[in-house]
Amino acid sequence: MSISLQYINQDFATMLNAYDCPAILVTPEYRILASNQRYLEIFGAIDLDQPAYCYKASHHHEIPCDQAGEACPLSAAGISGKKQRVLHIHHSPRGKEHVDIEILPILDDKGEVKFFVELLKSVTLANPKIDGNEMVGASLVFNQLVENITRVGPTEASVLLLGETGTGKEIAASAVHLASNRKTQPMVILECSGLTETLFESELFGHVKGAFTGALYNKHGLVEVANGGTLFLDEIGDVPYELQIKLLRLIETGTYRPVGSRETKRSDFRLICATNQDIFSMVERGEFRRDLYYRINVFPIKIPSLNKRKEDIALLTNAILQRIDDSGKYIVTDSAINLLREHDFVGNIRELRNILSRALVLANTQIIDRNVIKTCLEIDRKIGGHSESETDLKGNELRYLQRLIESVNGDKDKAATLAGISTRSLYRKLQ
Template sequence: MGNKNWLKSMSNVLESYPDPAVLVDDNYNVVATNQLYNHRFAIEKVEPNAKCYELSHGYKGPCDKEGEACPMQSAKDSGMPSSLLHIHNTAQGKEHMGIETTPIMDHMNRRYFIEVMKPIREVSAEPIANKMIGRSPAFNRMVDLIQRVGKTGASVLLTGASGSGKELAAQAVHSVSSRAHKPFVTVECSGLTDSLFESELFGHVKGAFTGATHNRKGLVSSAHGGTLFLDEVGDIPLHLQVKLLRLIETRTYRPVGENEPSEADFRLICATHKHLPELVEQGKFREDLYHRISTFPIQLPTLAERIEDLPLLVESILLRIDGSIPLSLSSEALDILARQTFQGNIRELKNVLERAVILRNGHVIGASVVQQALNMSPGSEQMGSVQEQALLTLVKSRYSLANLEKDYVKQLLDYHTDKSLVAKVAGCSLRTLYRKISAEKE
């Protein structure tokens, strides 16, 4: 078989894929594409020697030379298929793509790679309402985990600080799953009292108790075939946790007042801002229940851990607040927001921006308006006072600047997993940060 005939046969193979797909040679040249790829990337015909990294990212070199993992390099090193998440520049803008790369050999034993690009529709790399938004490495790592576990039936435990977007993450897991077209039912565990727990979850029959004037379907029944999302599962009182454990283990339940059990069919996703292992140690959360719900834990990054997403999040939130006018922040206003700690994460950012929109005088919101909105945050004055007192304590104790810097960097490293982010917050280069870490170890 000649090379032209082989490439023609491979073009037919690419057309068999239901997603955009390309054939790439060992030097990153795109040698064949399918029609779905051409449409997605608005390309009529790929030019000779066009590099995959140029078409997908606009890079001047391979992804691994530009600070990203390269799916082709991974497949090349292992000789096996590889998969990872990338953000590609498409005709629709920046899009998250699940890249599946498979190494193959041609008739002359030359190595090629088939790359299939599956658009990830549950999240967005562009400002859009009602989706998780982001492009940062921390955000992309979370999305990759959601994509992997979503396709399974495993129980998922979402952990993270309040306001980090756990319900949106749960909805994304549901959307990826085979149950996506079935109900997604949320249970607000923090609001369930002893008397309401069984009735809300399992339902009741008429006459089961005073006030039960008719049969009522419970949330477990409502979630049949779909996903049951237990929000703030760490707030369920200890004595009620056994009822939840029994539901998960037996996949059966009995409505209040009913003698016969009913079968439950749901995918379980739980979320909490609490540290459940610590609650287990304190005897406040059942260990057997913890292991049942935490088959696949996903830690959601804080806003501080994905600060690179701030401009995108701001644009998205402003669109949600009022999409009828082109609102934006000045660069100075954005700089002020970037210096905030945002303990309430995206929820707190949204509150600040809503205040700023109310206080604004024009379409471009300036630094003074954003600062005014920040000053209106509950506890902002007390926080300033606490910081001043902390600094005064250090001054009085004659704490050296060297020790202060050392302790500060240590706290940053303990709080943030991304060293690039630590360097940015500390106001130094990544190389300088590594030098400080090495000096501390010596």
């Protein structure tokens, strides 16, 4: 490298240090010219004495990302001449990580792109490897989910999570909360399914002593607890129609009154809702208020079913096993993973967790092989009794829970543990 080019690169590095996140300067030919101090601290040094390319440093590819089947924000920014953003999985000193990439083109006086500034922000709410309690995955649909969460998280927009039972909507809601500016404040959860009108209002708004039979003391509602943080309403589609107007008023004004009180209170919260139902169809049938629908549906996020992200099953299997038993002694064979990939998951990730919980009980050694998984799946079929004609999701869920309770001789606590839900949730689903 010539002395003049070395000095030029030093000037570039000084310019990049103005960014508080890792940043590199890249040519339209993908060559890295300089990096800032934050990049060195997080991703390590790049040897610029030899030609270094962004796709090689970040992905260990030998060709640019778009030629390797991935979205390339640099290529897109070169064509549009405007800022581009995408979520990628990058190699780092800590292994593979999800990274939010933003490309800023630098134009000359003729409007042609001369350089790109690439800003890299690690996404801590998800992980393409097994580590901690983050969301786990590396498939395309999973990365799209993480990208949506990363984009909406720092905003105040209301989020509606849409997905089948067991896909991990509560985990996704937690990820939105952790990506927000309210992450140091509480995220309060209300499961709307199975609540009576009085109980719903009492749980959400609180009540004063004597407001109804059994109200023996004043109670703070979840809205008050969520002040400054996030309110997560799970299964929003199950809120009775007559209560939806009160929920709408809360969202629109931020005000509410505890049951039995004349005092109006105020709460500042970020709203996240989730449902496994087709809310728009409910609106069309007159079962869900249209005005409430548009209030909660500011930024909808579709949570993919496990059947649509089966390439993540190996990662999920190891992550779930570590969370069930942190000894790390259990190993799942490739043939067992392949059998899981062939399985049609009705209950999604929750069903996978149940299967693996059984596997730990049935395995005679630390090796979970294909035969163990096959036995677990056969138990599931015997309990669930699925058939092609049973297309009602709630009916399937109810039948499954009832047979599960029968299999453990009526022990609802044990049945709830096997189903991967709380005992309270089990009682509500049975109602």
